Amino acid sequence: MTFRVDCHVKVLDDRVVERAKQAGLDALVYAPHFTRLPEIRERTAAYSDDELLVIPAREVFTGTWRNRKHVLALGLEEPVPDFIPLETAMAEFERQDATVLVPHPTFANVSLERSDLEAYAKTIDALEIFNPKHFPMHNRRARTLGEAFSLPPITSSYAHLPRTVGVAHTAFETPIESEADLVTALRDGVARRVVYKSGLNRWATTATELGHLVYENTWEKVDRLFLSGTEPTHPEHIAYDGRFDDEAVY
Template identity: 80%
Template sequence: MTFRIDCHVKVLDEAVVERAKRAGLDAIVYAPHFTRFPEIRDRAATYSDDDLLVLPGREVFTGPWWDRKHVLAIGLEAPVPDFIPLETAMAEFDRQDATVLVPHPEFANVSLSEADLRAYADTIDAVEIFNPRHFPPDNRRARELAETLSVPPFTSSYAHLPRSVGVAHTAFDAAIEGEAEFRAALEDGIARRVVYDNGLDRWATTAAELGHLVYENTWKKIDRLFLSGTEPTHPHHIAYDGRFDDVAVY
């Protein structure tokens, strides 16, 4: 029995679901930016059906914009905001017994470093070793880190655009029917394969996603920092009841 899952997508609608099914996926993890976990969970449940399991996740932006470290958590019971120190986020994931994945390690200024991976080895359950936004040296470095530190691997489309969904997936050698079984497979190091297309379609995806990355880090960043007001996932947002006010980096 093989369970095929795209472990990290940012977009979700009917077209995304249909694309995932055409790609032969059994599941996707939906983890959009700057969206509170209860909303993510509700939307994931809306689009989940007998043919495609949609699991909710939260990619938390720790630290300030110029040195933010992204961490993907699955199985949260309580919301965790962005813009808190990495150590605070990891402690909160431990407290909630969440499954912790490391997307795009050592990529630009948005990722965990080798030192971070070593420091939080007991909390981290898997490291991404292929990401379509990466160039080959980035993916080789990610694979090297996972192998050197003996951390199980995963991959994802990291799709910010619907067309990217399913271009990479992780295939587990296990019968998985829901979130609990998926988390157990990650945490227990169940045998898996990292699957991706390295042909022209992959490079078209890379070009499109990198173009979107430029947009994210220019006008969209200015809008979020200065024009849009308090983000729903900002530590000072009323939804967090002041629990993270003393550690907010902004």
């Protein structure tokens, strides 16, 4: 028996759920940017049903805009803000005994590099070896890094657009009925297969998602950086009770 999980999506609505079910997925991991954990949990609960499990996660935006690194965390019990140093985020994940995944390694300027993997290999539970936004050389490099550091593989659609959901998933050889089950499967290195589509449709998906990435990294996100202290996941937001005020990079 296999349990098919899209390990990272950015969008969640009725279209996403319908597309996931049509693709034969059993679960989605929902981790939108700049959204606090309680809101993510509330939204995943609203869209989960007997056919599709939707699991909350946080892709934390660490570092500055010029030197940012994304890290995906599951099983968090307390919120972790964006715009903090990588070492602060990783220490907080370790304190909470969260499951830590590496999305799109070494991709552009938004990812963990080889030196980061060397530093935090013992904290990391899995590394994404296929991402539909990547070109073949990026996916080959990710696979090589996973093997070099003996990190179990995952994949995801990394969907920022509903049409991308279902193009890739990780098939675990164990039943997963809850967030805790997935956290345990990832932490214990349960056997799994990385499954993804190829061909012209896949390349159309890559082109569309890359176009969206360009948009996201120009007007939309740059504008957010000037909302210092008001962004919901800014470390100086009142929701964090001052715990991260001294760690804020903005």
